[in-house]
Amino acid sequence: MRRVLWTLAAVLLALVAFVWLFNYWGGPRVHDKAPTAPPSREQVARGAYLARAGNCMLCHTERGGAAYAGGRAIETPFGTVYASNITPDAETGIGNWSAAHFRRALHEGRSRDGHLLIPAFPYTHLSRVTGADVDALFDYLRSLPPVNKPNRPHRLRWPYDTQAALAVWRTLYFRPERYQEDASRTPEWNRGAYLVQGLGHCGACHTARNALGGMRDVVDLSGGLIPMQNWYAPSLASTGEAGVADWRVEDIQELLATGNSPRGTALGPMAEVVLHSTQYLEPRDLRAIAVYLKSLPPAPGDSDPREVPRASPTLIERGGQIYQDRCAACHGDQGQGVAGAYPPLDGNRAVTMPVTANLVQVVLHGGFPPATRGQPRPFGMPPFAPVLSDGDVAAVLTYIRSAWKNKAAPVTELTVAQQRASRRE
Structure with a gap:
């Protein structure tokens, strides 16, 4: 037993010495x-x-x-x-x-x-x-x-x-790293990679963190929940989340420059990024970022939509009625939206993502694109937290996620209640 204790003490001492040397010496x-x-x-x-x-x-x-x-x-x-x-x-x-x-x-x-x-x-x-x-x-x-x-x-x-x-x-x-250009890529691609991985620190939000706040890879952009904000920074590689492999470069540039494009709208923390940062970047840098993001290797696809659990007809009916009363005037009876003003909900991957945090946030607390030089007076969505109960929010989101071409899992009342409570804290 004494030998085991001495061995454990020696190992612990060696670990402490390693930590000290790595951080304080040299x-x-x-x-x-x-x-x-x-x-x-x-x-x-x-x-x-x-x-x-x-x-x-x-x-x-x-x-x-x-x-x-x-x-x-x-x-x-x-x-x-x-x-x-x-x-x-x-x-x-x-x-x-x-x-x-x-x-x-x-x-x-x-x-x-x-x-x-x-x-x-x-x-x-x-x-x-x-x-x-x-x-x-x-x-x-x-x-x-x-x-x-x-x-x-x-x-x-x-x-x-x-x-x-x-x-x-x-x-x-943490390991200090210098950006190394990829000689097999174009200068434009390398500029985009440099901005995204370095100064832009996109992975700080778009990468999952463990219980200690660590990331497996700072250049990983597979999506993650932003701590303490209850917003989900979606994967920039998954076509089911925020991947842009099938977007036109011009549409990506427009989103970063104005907060709005034919393919998406910036809300929440991303709206702040556009407001304070990307709208001021030179067009060539926005294009470089777009080229880099389009090249990201695709993430594995989601599960077969036929396996998605279905909500009860009663819940769907309740959600449909709320949608007609509260949402259809802007987003359309068929979720088609209004071009340049209100985004479509039918076929919108922001609606059908497995992680529903952003949907709940927008319905409860509103969704406001940034006011930018290219879009000085954007249309926003008012908060419904004062007028809709947790059950109402869950019902209308469940309806939207299963209506038209959408096939996504229901939103539970517990999920809504947890996010409402965390905002009060």
Whole structure:
């Protein structure tokens, strides 16, 4: 027994040593000083564009607060993370950072003093951004007006608030990676892959996470539930979810530029991405993203629709009546919709996806496309949470998912109740 205990202790010590070496040893200390010369206008303009591509301001700006001054609360399953001040204020922002410090933050997930950053900051993806682009981002940020706003301490549960826990997490789920161009692909494809995998960090939402918040692969885009938001970021490879292999490149570009296209509409978190980021991208970059997304290997197909369970005739009848009373005026008696205004529901894969979280969200809380330059006054859908019960919502969604050409499983009242309750929390 003593020998077994000593063996277990030695193994545990070896694991601890490995974690420590992987996270704390081997990286040279950064002694560079903050630059004093102002950046060039060209560099600032390039950095501003890249900040839009990375949607940096959305997280690093508190509602009603100064741009990039931090303070926005980001809810996670482990507690609340508050975005940091990244204006060039010397006391509370990054005014004393050097370009090398900033590179280390994006590429290695470490702050100026070397402590490990919480992966709500998506350095798992940003490690793929080139050094030149990171430098341009840094030059843009240091050109902003400094805002003296102290960073709020995170409110994470123990042990997730410890550096030791972060060290273990990084050992399991993080390896700094540089984007490597695929010589067998076109420059346009490689540009799209670089934007999606790096600055765009699309996988941060469109990839499933495990109980510890880890991802099996940061370039996996097979879909996942966005923690704490109850929105599902659908698979970008599955034709039954949000795969675009059969879309025209122009339709993908239009969706990213305006939030609406003949093939789909951006709602929920994706509407925010279009509003704050993709609508500002150059057409050539939007086209590159579209080309890359069209090339994703197709995901395995869903089960045979003949195997889908059927709802009771009584529930279908109830849902059909609610649809006629509440929905048909916009979406049509046959779910055909109105081009350019209200999306069709008949044959709409957003309606028939196995995961129904987004449908429930839209009916309960409304669906609002972004107001963009290409679509300044989009048509939205009002929330029905005040006027429809959980049973009503389940009934009308079950009806829509089984009407016309649609063949999808019923939505349960429990599913609706859970999402309504989580929103109140």
